[in-house]
Amino acid sequence: MNASARRLTAPLLRLAVLVAVTLVVLVALLVASGFDASTALQAMARGAFGSWYAITSATLVRAVPLALTGLAVAIAFRAGLLNIGAEGQLLAGAAAATATASLFGATPSALLLPLVLLAGVASGACWAGIASWLRQRFGVLEVISTIMLNFVALYVVGWLVRGPLQEPSKFYPQSMPLAKTLQLPALLEGTRLHVGALFAVTLAGAAWWWLRETAGGFRLRAVGMNPSAAATSGRIDVARVSMYAFLASGALAGLAGAVEVTGVTYALYDHSPGYGYTAIAVALLARLNPIGVLGTAVLFGALQAGGNAMQRDAGVPVALVNMVEAVLILLVIAGDRWRGSAR
Amino acid sequence: MSFALALSGISKSYGNVAVLHDVSLQVRPGTVHALLGENGAGKTTLMRVAFGLVAGDAGDVEIEGVRVSEHTPAHAIARGLGMVHQHFSLVAAMTVTENVALGNHGGFTAATVAEQIRTVGERTGLTLDPHARVRDLPVSAQQRCEIVKALARDARVLILDEPTAVLAPDEAQALLRWVREFAAQHPSHAVVLITHKLRDALAVADDVTVLRRGTRVASGLASTFTEVSLADAMLGPTERTPAIEAEVMPRVRPHTDSVGAHHVVLQADAVTVHDNRGVARVHSASFNVRAGEIVGLAAVEGSGQTELLRAVAGLREVASGRLHRPPDVGFVPEDRHGDALLLDASLTENYALRDAGSRRGRVPWREIAARTAAVLARRDVRANGPHINARTLSGGNQQKFVLARALEDTPPALVIENPTRGLDFRATAAVHDALHDARDAGIAILFYSSDLDEVLTLADRVLVLHNGVLRQVPREREGVGRAMLGLT
Numbered sequence: 001m002n003a004s005a006r007r008l009t010a011p012l013l014r015l016a017v018l019v020a021v022t023l024v025v026l027v028a029l030l031v032a033s034g035f036d037a038s039t040a041l042q043a044m045a046r047g048a049f050g051s052w053y054a055i056t057s058a059t060l061v062r063a064v065p066l067a068l069t070g071l072a073v074a075i076a077f078r079a080g081l082l083n084i085g086a087e088g089q090l091l092a093g094a095a096a097a098t099a100t101a102s103l104f105g106a107t108p109s110a111l112l113l114p115l116v117l118l119a120g121v122a123s124g125a126c127w128a129g130i131a132s133w134l135r136q137r138f139g140v141l142e143v144i145s146t147i148m149l150n151f152v153a154l155y156v157v158g159w160l161v162r163g164p165l166q167e168p169s170k171f172y173p174q175s176m177p178l179a180k181t182l183q184l185p186a187l188l189e190g191t192r193l194h195v196g197a198l199f200a201v202t203l204a205g206a207a208w209w210w211l212r213e214t215a216g217g218f219r220l221r222a223v224g225m226n227p228s229a230a231a232t233s234g235r236i237d238v239a240r241v242s243m244y245a246f247l248a249s250g251a252l253a254g255l256a257g258a259v260e261v262t263g264v265t266y267a268l269y270d271h272s273p274g275y276g277y278t279a280i281a282v283a284l285l286a287r288l289n290p291i292g293v294l295g296t297a298v299l300f301g302a303l304q305a306g307g308n309a310m311q312r313d314a315g316v317p318v319a320l321v322n323m324v325e326a327v328l329i330l331l332v333i334a335g336d337r338w339r340g341s342a343r
Numbered sequence: 344m345s346f347a348l349a350l351s352g353i354s355k356s357y358g359n360v361a362v363l364h365d366v367s368l369q370v371r372p373g374t375v376h377a378l379l380g381e382n383g384a385g386k387t388t389l390m391r392v393a394f395g396l397v398a399g400d401a402g403d404v405e406i407e408g409v410r411v412s413e414h415t416p417a418h419a420i421a422r423g424l425g426m427v428h429q430h431f432s433l434v435a436a437m438t439v440t441e442n443v444a445l446g447n448h449g450g451f452t453a454a455t456v457a458e459q460i461r462t463v464g465e466r467t468g469l470t471l472d473p474h475a476r477v478r479d480l481p482v483s484a485q486q487r488c489e490i491v492k493a494l495a496r497d498a499r500v501l502i503l504d505e506p507t508a509v510l511a512p513d514e515a516q517a518l519l520r521w522v523r524e525f526a527a528q529h530p531s532h533a534v535v536l537i538t539h540k541l542r543d544a545l546a547v548a549d550d551v552t553v554l555r556r557g558t559r560v561a562s563g564l565a566s567t568f569t570e571v572s573l574a575d576a577m578l579g580p581t582e583r584t585p586a587i588e589a590e591v592m593p594r595v596r597p598h599t600d601s602v603g604a605h606h607v608v609l610q611a612d613a614v615t616v617h618d619n620r621g622v623a624r625v626h627s628a629s630f631n632v633r634a635g636e637i638v639g640l641a642a643v644e645g646s647g648q649t650e651l652l653r654a655v656a657g658l659r660e661v662a663s664g665r666l667h668r669p670p671d672v673g674f675v676p677e678d679r680h681g682d683a684l685l686l687d688a689s690l691t692e693n694y695a696l697r698d699a700g701s702r703r704g705r706v707p708w709r710e711i712a713a714r715t716a717a718v719l720a721r722r723d724v725r726a727n728g729p730h731i732n733a734r735t736l737s738g739g740n741q742q743k744f745v746l747a748r749a750l751e752d753t754p755p756a757l758v759i760e761n762p763t764r765g766l767d768f769r770a771t772a773a774v775h776d777a778l779h780d781a782r783d784a785g786i787a788i789l790f791y792s793s794d795l796d797e798v799l800t801l802a803d804r805v806l807v808l809h810n811g812v813l814r815q816v817p818r819e820r821e822g823v824g825r826a827m828l829g830l831t
Contacts, residue, residue, distance in 0.1 A: 218692070222692075226686070230685075231658075
């Protein structure tokens with residue numbers, strides 16, 4: 001009883017500590033760079049939580065792709081795969097979703113939106129599959145291949161929006177806006193929050209349950225903890241488990257891309273807010289726990305939404321918020337180390 | 344007279360665990376000093392303090408009568424100390440010359456170092472080809488290389504940590520003879536021999552110091568001790584049960600040929616096995632293991648035993664020949680931390696690992712936790728319940744747990760590598776008891792041990808693998824020892 005209660009409260013406590021540390025670091029950085037901390041923080045709070053609209057349409061809208069890519073990173077890391085390529089897999093998903101939409105956009109059908117999302121999922125998985133294949137076939141470290149593939153994905157998108165997928169006037173480097181029928185429905189009327197949020201929550205719950213309760217989830221965790229013992233004492237096909245984990249990770253990031261296109265931007269652009277990179281922090285701060293990812297995704301969504309407001313209303317460069325994110329990651333990693341060595 | 348090496352009042356704690364408590368040790372020049380104790384008694388830590396690898400919390404180190412402060416390995420080497428660790432610190436891809444030159448300051452010419460290696464060889468009888476690559480050398484030559492490395496830096500006092508553990512009996516005898524000669528060669532020479540083998544200690548040492556749980560419990564001239572008195576000192580007088588006695592003073596059991604009536608469980612006909620690089624490591628081996636017998640495999644390191652055992656365990660393909668094995672062969676790998684356990688997972692999860700490859704659907708965690716708890720109780724694994732992490736168990740309890748996991752559901756056959764590596768006498772006795780019970784329950788057991796004494800005491804039948812060639816040899820010390828070196 002006591003133990004299960006602690007299991008519930010510990011992550012919440014952790015999140016509270018993270019928020020507190022974030023605020024302290026932020027104030028320190030603001031003061032050190034000569035800004036008026038109180039004005040800046042007020043602007044930030046307004047932008048992130050100041051209104052129903054700010055919460056749903058700024059913070060939570062950003063939290064959705066962060067949660068999906070955060071899950072992607074968490075699944076891969078739990079399997080011992082350092083997939084740094086959620087960004088590229090997200091872009092691959094976004095590109096495939098856009099391409100599918102533009103290919104079939106003239107024939108509206110109820111099935112088309114699911115098809116567009118599936119195209120994103122498949123494309124993200126394939127993009128991760130390249131890195132997985134390179135790893136298994138040639139022993140290429142996935143840290144390197146996935147980072148490289150991020151750039152490849154970005155440049156492919158750049159080419160697509162200036163070439164085959166460019167909008168009809170051929171003026172802007174972006175795709176044609178999606179038809180209304182291909183846009184994800186709003187989750188809450190009058191806000192920008194779309195049903196993609198439901199995907200994130202459902203998938204986080206499913207991933208948590210699957211890792212914990214199923215044989216497949218246990219295999220994935222065993223391979224992540226000690227591949228040699230998994231193969232020798234568990235007779236687990238490590239290569240196969242790694243491949244599936246990599247594909248699943250890419251699929252989640254690909255879904256994030258498709259959801260972003262159909263839920264937020266409604267078009268493909270050749271620049272990106274870098275959700276796939278922030279996702280690494282989201283996953284690590286959640287200690288790779290899928291449910292925890294939801295919490296840290298909201299935290300980072302709020303930081304980014306608030307950071308934009310701070311830049312707009314108080315003239316504080318948004319780079320300051322990026323510094324806070326980096327400090328948070330370092331603190332968490334150092335904290336884990338410290339706890340580990342104290343054991 | 345000043346001592347070659349004198350340690351006084353050395354204490355060392357890690358966290359709140361005291362590893363050494365007020366230990367003193369004096370090595371007389373011109374002698375061999377055996378440092379005895381169980382695994383975990385603090386022998387190696389004490390010598391690491393002497394060599395400057397570990398800073399003691401209290402106490403003094405004196406080398407040839409001069410007290411050292413700010414002790415580091417560089418100082419130790421400069422003062423004529425040399426240490427050969429149990430796990431060699433050689434660069435496998437480099438030549439002997441390069442390994443010997445490694446760690447010297449400034450430049451060197453290969454010819455000078457090679458010449459030096461030859462000189463040391465002539466002076467001490469430790470001959471080595473200076474241009475051979477270390478990875479191509481047999482283990483005994485790698486050990487010579489380690490010693491030459493120390494001697495090339497003018498070491499006068501050598502510390503050898505369990506030097507016979509990796510050697511075949513003849514090689515071990517030769518090394519011990521060399522140790523004696525080296526100590527007698529010059530009045531400034533001395534050797535500290537870290538060992539847990541009483542027989543080696545009594546055969547070669549002038550002086551003996553015994554550690555138990557970090558304290559010095561006995562010290563004196565070797566001639567004043569017997570195997571029994573040393574065993575009492577190592578274990579504490581009340582702890583010596585017949586099973587443990589069998590481990591401390593291994594004797595070959597009288598051969599009880601009760602097998603033969605039972606059916607063959609494992610059968611290999613002209614089996615050839617390759618390693619990961621596709622090189623044949625076992626050539627056309629034929630043998631069988633019957634239900635209810637323990638077959639021991641003796642071999643010096645790298646003779647192909649890993650490949651053979653893993654093929655029998657079903658973890659490696661057979662390149663040619665026929666291997667008859669039941670589908671479910673239990674396997675206990677020698678590297679507990681690397682191959683057997685998820686250290687940061689609970690014992691329940693570690694128990695579930697045995698079926699992880701084939702399980703479908705949900706894992707019945709509650710049921711597995713209950714089974715794990717039952718196994719802990721039945722097999723006397725000292726753990727605070729099934730939910731605690733495998734890392735928190737002692738090595739002996741980890742091994743008991745891994746063995747129990749492999750023996751659940753009574754598989755027809757069990758393959759086990761180095762069943763008791765790194766375990767103390769109590770845990771070793773427990774593991775051996777468990778294996779005897781399994782044998783008596785009708786399980787066919789095939790094991791390999793790098794410790795010949797373990798092969799001779801545990802096995803009903805002995806196979807010897809030399810350079811990938813397998814033969815059956817009568818269970819008798821000299822014959823097995825010669826076969827391990829490929830002599831007939």
